[in-house]
Each structure stands twice: as structure tokens, then as C-alpha cells.
Amino acid sequence: MDVVIVGGGSVGLLLGSYLSESGLKVTMVVRREEQSSELNKKGIRRVNEDGSESVFRVYATTAFPMDNQDSVWIIAVKYIDLQQLLIQLDRLEIKNPMLFIQNGLDHYSLANDTSLPHLAFATVEHGARRLNDNTVQHNGVGLVTIGAGRGDSTVFDIIENAHSGNFPVKRHADAEFVLMRKVLINCMINPLTAILEVENGELLTNPSCHELFVSLYDELINAFPEMEPHLSLEAVSAVCQKTAHNKSSMLSDRLAGRPMEIKTIITAVIEKAHALHKSVPLLAMLEKMLYAIESKGEKL
Template identity: 55%
Template sequence: MMNVVIAGAGSIGLLLGSFLAEAGMAVTFFVRREEQAALIQHRGIQRINQDATTSTYHVEATTDIACLPTPSLWIVAVKFTGMRDLLSEMQQAKVDNPMLFVQNGLAHLELVQNAAMPHVAFATVEHGARRVDDRSVSHNGVGRLTIAPAWGDSHLFEKVGQAHSAVFPVGYHDDAEQILMRKVFINCMINPLTAILQMKNGELLTNTHSRELFDTLFSELMTAFPEMLTVLPYEAVAEVCRKTANNQSSMLTDRLAGRPMEIETIVTAIIRKANERNQSVQLLTMLETMLYAIDGAREE
């Protein structure tokens, strides 16, 4: 039986853990809070499926890095803001397991590249998911888990594909940076607008005014990054909105929960890349300013 450690039990961590456990893998969550670890250990994790049925899976959970199983494949599902602390803790504990990183944005790429890890892959998750409580996740839209090995032994990540199904598609890609760029463009199209307008993903297409902003933002990004048009045509982004129509974006979820939004690693990262090309992304820059204003107003 394959051992999988999932660092972080937010919406994506819980969703991945549920499908991997369903596929027969031995899943252990590495979390920060004792209360969450005890709850997961005692009651397992629960996935609320799209047909309103629920699925419960027995998994392990701990806050002690020394208690994690070895050998095991790690899936790092913490947000970028928690990455530095986690990588430092892993280094001190001499963790050298194969690592699969599933963060939003681009900023984590440089962090991981500067860390001494023998086997690394990056992945993008396009499912709609919402954490209901410390052990439960609502699966709000079928997307795709795409894995791209970066260095080390790529075969170590192939077993994740055993979880592939119609409701949990798993695919592989040979260019980690390209899949991360594709996902961050999707995030740039959806997250800022939904967070500022406080809309669900699907409303970006059904509301006339938000659709106009959505279309303008797409044109602006593709003018600055024309090579992305073949990787991410307009209809592909629109289809993500449709498949996750009833989902709140991660940025809107953070705003409503009073947490800092992932602005730097998603929005600011793309603006910097555009500036390096001497390209202007005026709408995205305005949205960035509004997002930082919202975060700043909460801190005052």
C-alpha cells in the first residue's frame, strides 16, 4: 500500500486526500492544530459529492513531523504563506521524500528550486472545492489534477494516477512551468474579479457587466503573453467557470473569512512578468491595487 503524506488540510488537501484514500492509499495528514489532527484521526475525512451524497474515509493525522510514515510520497497543500515555515521544518527534520507541490501562483516555484530536495513535481488542481469544516470538503466542480515532474525520479509520482476516475481525472505533463503559468492565468481571470465583486465563479459569465470585465482581462493578458493563447484559449477559461459555477474562488473565500488573500503569488507575479516584457496590464494592475486595499483596510 502506498503511503501518502498531505501537508495541509484545507479544501485542496482534503479533496486530494479523499480521492487518494478512496483509491486504496494510506493517507496521513500533517497539520498545525492538535484539534484538527484529533478530529481527523477520530472521525476520518468526509467528501460531499456533487450529487449530495457523502463519502467518509479513514485516514491518519498528526502535528508531529517525526510521526509521519516513511517511505512516503508527500503532497504539499499548504498556501504559499505557509511554505517557508514548512520547508524550514522539513529541512530540520531531514525530510527527503518525493514532494508534489500543489500551490496556486508562481512564487512557490522559486522557493522550492532553492531548497535541497531530490525528487520534486508540481501540480495544478482545477477542481472546485470548499472546505466545510476541519474534516469535510464539498466537491463543487470536476476539474483535473495535472502533474509535471520537475527533477529527480519522475516514476515516483506515477502512482498518484491510480486515483484517476471520471470525477477525479489525473494527467501528466512534461513542463512544470507551463502548467503553473496556465493555472495562474486561470486564477488571474477568476480570482480577482470574484473577490472584488463577491461573485461565484459562474456569475462572471452570466452577469453582463462582469462578463465585460472578464473578456477585457482575457484580451489584456493574451496581448501581453500571446504564446499563452494556444495553451489557454478563451473557451478553456470559460469552461472552468462553468464547471465550478457554484464555487467560491480561493481568493473570495479568504476575503470572506478575513484571511489575507493570495495576491502576490497570483496577481503581482503576472504583473511583474508583464513589466519585464514592457507590456502594460492596466486592468489587472487596477484589480491588484483594489485587492491590496481590501487586505489593508482589514488590517487597520
């Protein structure tokens, strides 16, 4: 099987590089002809954690490939673009197995509402930063966790087979659990880094940032105590440490003047907590601050 990756951002490029390195034929579907041309001419250039560089050949296009019914697709666009993308795929009657890797929770129901026969959902805990149209910097080795959705889960084995020391991949039987664990991590890191304009590692090294970080952890675990055995403070701190020099997706969006993924990450968790009659006042305050920042519509 081949792999089609829709989305040429930091995560799409990082996954494309490692899947190509594993021997798979990778097609990148990107929005702009300029990026497509760069990828076809130069491949994906990956700057590794140790400073070394690797280049991997991929094929890039701005059109959806229609001639490979056996390929597995990885949907690596942001949630804000997902609904329109799914409409396009439905119109073109593309029914390939699809792995969704958006942040937050809202994409789970959106994808499940489609007629796609084979679905899975993954979380990506690597630190990655896109430097230009064909270059991604790998800032921290994390974990790709694939949660089973519906249909034949074995079609996603080719992604698990790309597992390596620098690209660990594991499977989980419950996609909702996988997404919930990751969205809580996002809630503990993204709003603080976006508001305070700090890299992930400063949540551990700056005493005031760290105090807020721990308070947010305690609040969220109090709201969702069933997650505590699977998400210790040490585990979330390890994510910050591994991605210490990475800017969170929310901070990156703020710096670029793009919409931040507040609703699908922060608001979705607040609503889940309220449905359980739990209060999350610190997270709710951060949500209001993020919406206030976004309403100004300014690039930093």
C-alpha cells in the first residue's frame, strides 16, 4: 500500500519524512502549487534533533489522487479546514481508509458522520516546526498513538510498521480515550504557551509558568479523575521536556495571525466537564483570554 498525506504543515511533513524513510511511497496533497513544486524538486528535508539533516523523496500534488484505491490516507489538515475537505472527498467518492490526526475532540464526530468505511484517529506528541515549504525541524521525539475507529483496523498496519526509535508508533483499541488523553495534554500546554508567549519547556523552567501548569493539571484531573492513572503530572511534564524548544500549535497560530483551535480543544473540554457537573474555572478563564486575544486579530 501507498500513503497519501493531505496537509503540508509541520505534522504532515514530519509524518511524510518518516513514512518515506520506512520505504513507503508517499504522496503529499498540499494547497499551493509553490509548495508542491518545492517538494517535488527537493523532497522533504528533515532537520533532526541532533542537528543532522535528512532528505526523503515524495510526490506532491495539489489535486486529490484518484488512481489508487488501495492507498491509506492521513488527514493532516487543521480542524477548521476539515469539514470542507470531507465534503470534497464525498463529492469525489473517495472512500480510502483514513487516519485523522487533528487536535481536539470535535473532529471525532465529524469524521464518524461520514460514509467512510475505514476510520482511525491518531495523536502525535512529537515536537515539529515547519521551516519552509519542504523543511521540517524535528524538535522532540514523542509518540504516535493510533486509536481504532471503525472498519478494518489492519489497513493501518503500514503506519505502525514505520515504528522506529525516533518515530515510535503504538495502537490502542479506543480512539475516544486516545483523543481525550491528548486533548487534556493540549489543554495543559497550549493555552498557557499561547497567552504567555513561551515555548513548551518554559512551563517547567519558569517558576510562575510552572505554578500555573501544575494548577491546570490538578484542575483537569479533578474534573476527569478516571484519566489520572493514564496521565500523570510527570507524563505531561515529559511532553514539555521532549518538546522544550517547540512552540505549541496554538502559539504558532497566534504568532502567524491564524485562528487558534480554541473551540475544538479548550471549549470542548470545558463542555465535557460541565456535562459531568465539574467546574474548571482556570481553564474557563484561559478560554476567555484566548478569545479576547483572537478577537483583536493582530499578528505578533
